[in-house]
Amino acid sequence: MTPQETVERALALPGADDRVVIVDEGSSANLRFAGNTLTTNGVARSARLTVISISGAGVGVVSRSAVRPDQLADVVAAADQAARDAQPSEDARPLVEGFVQADWEVPAEPTSIEVFSAFAPALGEAFATAEASGRKLYGFAEHLVNSVFVGTSGGLRRRYDQPTGRLELNAKSPDMTRSAWAGVATKDFTDVDVAALDGTLARRLDWAKRRVDLPAGRYETILPPGAVSDLMIYLYWSAGARDAADGRTVFAKPGGGTRVGDQLSSTPIQLFSDPRHPGVECVNFAVAHTSGREQSVFDNGLPLDHTNWISDGTLANLIQTRHSAELTGLNTTPQIDNLIMESATGSGTLEDMIANTERGLLLTCLWYIREVDPQSLLLTGLTRDGVYLVEHGEVVGEVNNFRFNESPVDLLGRLTQVGTSEQTLPREWNDYFTRAIMPPIRVPDFNMSTVSQAN
Amino acid sequence: MRQIDPDFLALPLRRLADAALNRARELGAEYAAFRVERVRAETLRLFDARLEGSIDADDLxxxxxxxxxxxxxxxxxxxxxxxxxxxVAEQAVQxxxxxxxxxxxPVELAPEPVYADVTWVSAYDVDPFDVPLREKVELLGEWSGGLLGQVDHVSASLMQVKEQKFYADSAGTVTTQQRVRVHPQLTAMKGDGERFDDMRTLAPPVGRGYEYLTGTGWDFPAELATLPALLAEKLAAPSVESGKYDxxxxxSNLWLTIHESIGHATELDRALGYEAAYAGTSFATFDQLGELTYGSKIMNVTGDRTAEHxxxxxxxxxxxxxxQSFDIVTDGTLTGYQLDRRMALLKGFGRSNGCAFADSPGHPPIQRMANVSLRPAEGGPSTDELIAGVENGIYVLGDKSWSIDMQRYNFQFTGQRFYRISGGKLAGQLRDVAYQATTTDFWRSMDAVGGPQTYxxxxxxxxxxxxxxQVAPVSHGCPAARFRNVRILNTVQEGGK
Known part of the structure; x- marks a missing residue:
């Protein structure tokens, strides 16, 4: 049974007033390595049917994997029954108006271990080069293809095929005291130059041969695009309109309402999502398997378009469903699976920013980021895999790691330089979010709260 | 004891295993293991006593x-x-x-006796999937409704999981298992015009069935009745002065500190560098086994996969x-690691202590955490007696924010409630508190461990x-414990305000 047939058959069964049927077909291939050798690997397939039944304003959701044709009616009946038993849903709205996407009937194309046919030998060569040069390589390469098919009893038929690839490459000295990291997002691994990445890491391990111990404190700090992405993604995830309207987050206005319209930064920052943005294309309609604070099953199929979250430094929109948009009187702006940050006045590469630094720290990435206070969005976490001291425009050595305590919202108001944006791989969040375009930024007083002994 | 569900046993488990294992042998595999797994999970969420969303999902x-x-x-x-x-056997070989x-x-595995056809079911009374959704929603709605009016908002959630596994390997072991777990949580929220704060129930997730919500193992009505007043006191509490405190x-807080600073630090795959690029390594390196002073002499930590619930x-x-059950820290010294079969043989342990786990049928087993627990002191003090031994300190309850570095040295935790201790007595709640320490400094500063009554x-x-x-469920048992001279941060000041 093809995903499209599953959708049609589930919708055709008698029962509920309305239904939304989602089929997710996934395939994956991965290689993991440590100490210049492979450690684990695998390929996997998945197929999940989610039936969302609507009875009056009641909703029932049942999701099952590997459903056979003879089991389909049972899954639908279970969802129908759950809908009849449910309380009325406050996010109930008419289903999104139907149309059939032109490529609806095209079969899904899975990935396989063959996606690494050129990459794996190159990785093997990198292992040999690293071993000969006294470096150990660690990391992970993964390729996923997820195809989602959404159909509704209102006639909507939409699908999207999402390839997602990522490579994390970590080089360490044999005694594990020096460490450097690089990561790339890719659609198919044909554009991954593992030798070049290894060369970059080798240079950074050389930087780390001179060690400079610094105490905790506030430092002028250059954050590369990857580190910026991890902070901005957390800001984005915290931008739910309902939580803001309820007073729970940094985007709540004291006394009630949201901070939409507030200036967060005097720098003309743009933070936006766009499912058609080149290089980070992603699903261009809403997909919700269950309702929650920031998504509604009734919005399934809703078109997604360019959405500004911060425009010229001012908070422009929050993550909304149609229901929460009505409650807050703001735009319907659902979450989108990519994030882009730019500045109209931003220019210069990371190297340019290093060259223009009298004395400061250069980070590689941030790690174990957790929220300390939702009211200020204070986050804590660690620096990782290379904190470098920059003096007179050059990297002069490696500094110890730190625990930081910082709010990304507060940082937007304090940054003094924004460079040119580029596609990057978030280090902390790439299990969940890989499509990001971010600039390097300079912060004059990044709060390094305490020293971490970790290498 | 409950039985494994007939519908799982009705799957063609042995026929599939024979087909896969025979094919793997034909293709020259030295070892092969076959696993069928079904993980059923139902999650429901309420906000202000109304169902916000629910999903009943499985992964087979x-x-x-x-x-x-x-x-x-x-x-x-x-x-x-x-x-x-x-x-799929052919794909695995490919x-x-x-x-x-x-x-x-080269991969080699530590030997293990063959268990020809064995079955295990976890300890629970009521399968949560036998309870109608409406009944669960009504119970959480009733609990939430009891708080509304005293607080501004209430969120409630219930996660329920049933995990069924069939395993067969080329040595002849065949196991069939089923376990159930539930996690109910309620959070009360309130603002006073200037500040907004919340407080969550301390009830832990457990390996029990629906009976956990109806009086077995936790008294939810009693805990919920205390939340509004506790939250009101927290909102009005003074901000902590940063510095060193006992x-x-x-x-309810210490389990997470154990998890992060002991549980992960004593995973041998981490200590050997196999997680170096991601989860990280460990300060507790293998060369320090039997030598490292992890904590004070009263610190005894075990790993086990046998604790009921x-x-x-x-x-x-x-x-x-x-x-099995095994020692990790004995009288303050590192004495053991958590192992899988490959790590066990690699470092000469002879036998794995049974810490391999895969979270779904789509993932391979990796070394995951046992229930890593701090042993209480026989005849040891009550929590009040521990507090009585503090002149100027803070009493910490409930987990909230957590973060630790990639070698498990430096950590920072917050909590649900912090009380000032003055002259051996509680002196009201404090706000904006986080504690920050280096793992070995923290555990070496532990000068008293509570008795079994605090466990x-x-x-x-x-x-x-x-x-x-991969995600894994894990428990950590511990008594209340006392630590001296720990760094306390004011989180508002940390934010630069």
Whole structure:
């Protein structure tokens, strides 16, 4: 049974007033390595049917994997029954108006271990080069293809095929005291130059041969695009309109309402999502398997378009469903699976920013980021895999790691330089979010709260 | 004791296993393991006593893992037919062959007795999936409604999981297991015009059934009745003055500190560098086994996969190893690690202590955490007696924010409630508190461990590790304990305000 047939058959069964049927077909291939050798690997397939039944304003959701044709009616009946038993849903709205996407009937194309046919030998060569040069390589390469098919009893038929690839490459000295990291997002691994990445890491391990111990404190700090992405993604995830309207987050206005319209930064920052943005294309309609604070099953199929979250430094929109948009009187702006940050006045590469630094720290990435206070969005976490001291425009050595305590919202108001944006791989969040375009930024007083002994 | 559900046993488990294992042998695999797994999970969420969303989902599939020419190969499939099992076995062998040129460490596994056909079911009374959704929503709605009016908002959630596994390997072990876990949580929220804060129930997730919500193992109505007043006191509480304080830490907070600073630090795969690029390594390196002073002499920590109602408790692990209990820290010294079969043989342990786990049919088993627990002191003090021994300190309850570095040295935790201790007595709540320390400094500063009467099994459903990422449920038992001279931060000041 093809995903499209599953959708049609589930919708055709008698029962509920309305239904939304989602089929997710996934395939994956991965290689993991440590100490210049492979450690684990695998390929996997998945197929999940989610039936969302609507009875009056009641909703029932049942999701099952590997459903056979003879089991389909049972899954639908279970969802129908759950809908009849449910309380009325406050996010109930008419289903999104139907149309059939032109490529609806095209079969899904899975990935396989063959996606690494050129990459794996190159990785093997990198292992040999690293071993000969006294470096150990660690990391992970993964390729996923997820195809989602959404159909509704209102006639909507939409699908999207999402390839997602990522490579994390970590080089360490044999005694594990020096460490450097690089990561790339890719659609198919044909554009991954593992030798070049290894060369970059080798240079950074050389930087780390001179060690400079610094105490905790506030430092002028250059954050590369990857580190910026991890902070901005957390800001984005915290931008739910309902939580803001309820007073729970940094985007709540004291006394009630949201901070939409507030200036967060005097720098003309743009933070936006766009499912058609080149290089980070992603699903261009809403997909919700269950309702929650920031998504509604009734919005399934809703078109997604360019959405500004911060425009010229001012908070422009929050993550909304149609229901929460009505409650807050703001735009319907659902979450989108990519994030882009730019500045109209931003220019210069990371190297340019290093060259223009009298004395400061250069980070590689941030790690174990957790929220300390939702009211200020204070986050804590660690620096990782290379904190470098920059003096007179050059990297002069490696500094110890730190625990930081910082709010990304507060940082937007304090940054003094924004460079040119580029596609990057978030280090902390790439299990969940890989499509990001971010600039390097300079912060004059990044709060390094305490020293971490970790290498 | 409950039985494994007939509908899982009705799947063609042995037929698929035979097909996959025979094919793997034909293709020259030195070792092969076959696993069918069904994980059913239902989550419901309410906000202000109204159902916000629910989903009843399962994940059913199978996996074949082989060792061919000393290299792992793993593949997973979803169609439960002998033909698909054969095809996935062939894929697993192919993955091993493709990977062999970049593998320089031949895989060998520690021996384990064969368990020919064994069954295990966790300790629970009421299968939560036998309880109608409406009944669960009504109960959470009733609990939430009881708080509304006293607080501004209430969120409530209930996660329920039933995990069924069938495992068969080329040595002849065949295990069939089923376990159940539940996690109810309620959070009360309130603002006073200037500040907004929340407070969550301290009830831990447990390896029990629906009876946990109806009076067995926790008194939810009693805990909920205390939340509005506690939250009101927290909102009005003074902000903490940063500095060094003595701490008395309740099990509802200490379990997470144990998890992060002991549980992960004593995973041998981490200590050997196999997680170096992701989860990280460990300060507790293998060369320090038997030598490292982890904590004070009163610190005794065990790992086990046998504790009743423990979230990491099983009969056999996902490599067919019998569940065990073992020492990790003895009288303050590092004495053990958590192992899987490969790590055990690699470092000469002779036998794995049964810590292999895969979170779904689509993922291979990796070394995951046992229930790592701090032993209480026989005849030891009550929490009040621990507090009585503090002149100027803070009593910490409930977990909230947590973060620790990639070698498990430097950590920072917040909590649900912090009380000032003055002259051996509680003197009201404090706000904006976080404690920050280095693992060994913290555990070496522990000068008193509570008695068994203070012991609680805490835990989480969602411990993350590995790439591709896997989540594992795990419990940590501990008594209340006292720590001297710990750094306290004011989180508002940390934010630069």
């Amino acid at each position: 599939g199978f996996a074949v893992r082989v060792v061919k020419n000393g290299t792992w190969g793993f593949a997973a499939g979803i169609a439960l037919t002998p033909e698909a099992a054969v095809a 993955v091993a062959e493709v990977s062999a040129p970049i593998n320089r460490e 701490l008395v830490v309740d099990p 423990g979230l990491a408790t099983v009969g056999w692990d996902d490599e067919g190893v019998r569940a 609680v099994l805490g835990g989480a459903f969602n411990c993350g590790k590995g790439q591709p990422g």
